[in-house]
Amino acid sequence: MKIKEILKIRKQGISFEFFPPKTEAGKKALQNTITALKKYNPLYVSMTYGAGGATQEKTKEAVDMLLAETELEVMPHLTCIGAQPEAIKSILADYKEKGIENIMALRGDPPIGVEKFDFSAQDFSYAVDLVKNIKQAGHFGVGVAVYPEGHIESPSLEKDIEYTKYKIDAGADFAVTQMFFDNTYYYELLDRMKSRAIDIPVLPGILPLLDVSKVRQFADICRATIPSHIEERMEALRNNPEEMEKVGIDFTIKQCRDLIKNGIKQLHFFTLNKPAVIQTIVEAIF
Numbered sequence: 001m002k003i004k005e006i007l008k009i010r011k012q013g014i015s016f017e018f019f020p021p022k023t024e025a026g027k028k029a030l031q032n033t034i035t036a037l038k039k040y041n042p043l044y045v046s047m048t049y050g051a052g053g054a055t056q057e058k059t060k061e062a063v064d065m066l067l068a069e070t071e072l073e074v075m076p077h078l079t080c081i082g083a084q085p086e087a088i089k090s091i092l093a094d095y096k097e098k099g100i101e102n103i104m105a106l107r108g109d110p111p112i113g114v115e116k117f118d119f120s121a122q123d124f125s126y127a128v129d130l131v132k133n134i135k136q137a138g139h140f141g142v143g144v145a146v147y148p149e150g151h152i153e154s155p156s157l158e159k160d161i162e163y164t165k166y167k168i169d170a171g172a173d174f175a176v177t178q179m180f181f182d183n184t185y186y187y188e189l190l191d192r193m194k195s196r197a198i199d200i201p202v203l204p205g206i207l208p209l210l211d212v213s214k215v216r217q218f219a220d221i222c223r224a225t226i227p228s229h230i231e232e233r234m235e236a237l238r239n240n241p242e243e244m245e246k247v248g249i250d251f252t253i254k255q256c257r258d259l260i261k262n263g264i265k266q267l268h269f270f271t272l273n274k275p276a277v278i279q280t281i282v283e284a285i286f
């Protein structure tokens with residue numbers, strides 16, 4: 001089923017994002033994650049593609065695992081980096097044959113270690129080009145990424161929303177946000193979208209705040225502000241990782257509760273393939 005339709009029918013629920021494992025131990029961890037989390041009957045589950053250097057073949061394998069082990073709606077991610085139209089056509093044909101109905105269309109980040117990567121030299125320069133291509137194939141619903149604090153390369157929030165609108169006008173059906181830790185940024189993004197008459201579901205992307213130093217590195221690259229009060233509290237617990245994690249999970253639970261209190265009842269979790277943390281959060285919020 002198209003995720004757009006699922007989101008219309010099920011007004012409250014959660015979705016889970018996984019990453020493809022590279023090792024046998026990683027495969028086992030993913031399997032355990034799926035087994036532990038499928039009981040929450042997620043709206044859908046998604047699998048990242050090529051992020052952090054993972055190979056694209058691994059995504060297909062992990063998608064096959066999800067399809068074999070669940071009845072859930074599975075959405076693979078696809079990126080522009082290195083993608084040629086023929087290869088995209090063949091991936092889409094394969095996914096269609098497997099019964100997949102939704103694709104998350106992304107540009108992708110520059111390959112690690114490559115400075116000044118030339119996106120314009122790619123067959124697909126921006127996510128919007130991939131959205132158009134997938135929509136032309138006719139069969140798939142499409143999700144795209146949006147950025148509560150603006151994408152890191154965007155010169156301004158105005159430009160950011162202008163480029164976001166290109167993706168929606170090209171046919172994106174729904175969006176998932178980059179992680180954020182202050183809900184104000186998410187509410188402001190919704191306002192910006194509304195002011196541009198962008199009317200699609202925008203699922204908040206929730207990253208559990210576990211190891212604050214690690215999240216800080218990632219957050220800096222992604223332009224996501226960690227509120228200083230929580231960063232300082234967690235940093236002070238650097239020598240007590242268990243307590244630090246507890247404080248972080250508690251923060252994430254409060255973040256989700258605030259969203260729900262404000263009428264946002266469909267939440268997307270970046271699971272990090274760590275079921276226990278996600279279970280604690282989900283059990284606490286619904």
Ligand code: FAD
Pocket residue numbers: 047048049050051052077078079105106107108109125126127128145146151152153154159160163164166167176177178179205
């Ligand atoms: P785009 O929408 O193409 O935007 C990229 C930049 O270009 C932005 O600054 C935008 O403002 C600008 N821009 C867009 N159109 C134009 C234009 N016409 N002219 C000039 N500038 C323009 N990465 C992965 O590699 N694999 C994944 O699986 C993955 N999953 C993700 C899931 C979520 C929920 C999110 C939020 C991100 C994910 N990413 C993933 C990261 C994503 O690839 C990066 O954030 C990337 O830098 C931008 O991707 P995009 O699709 O938003 O790009």
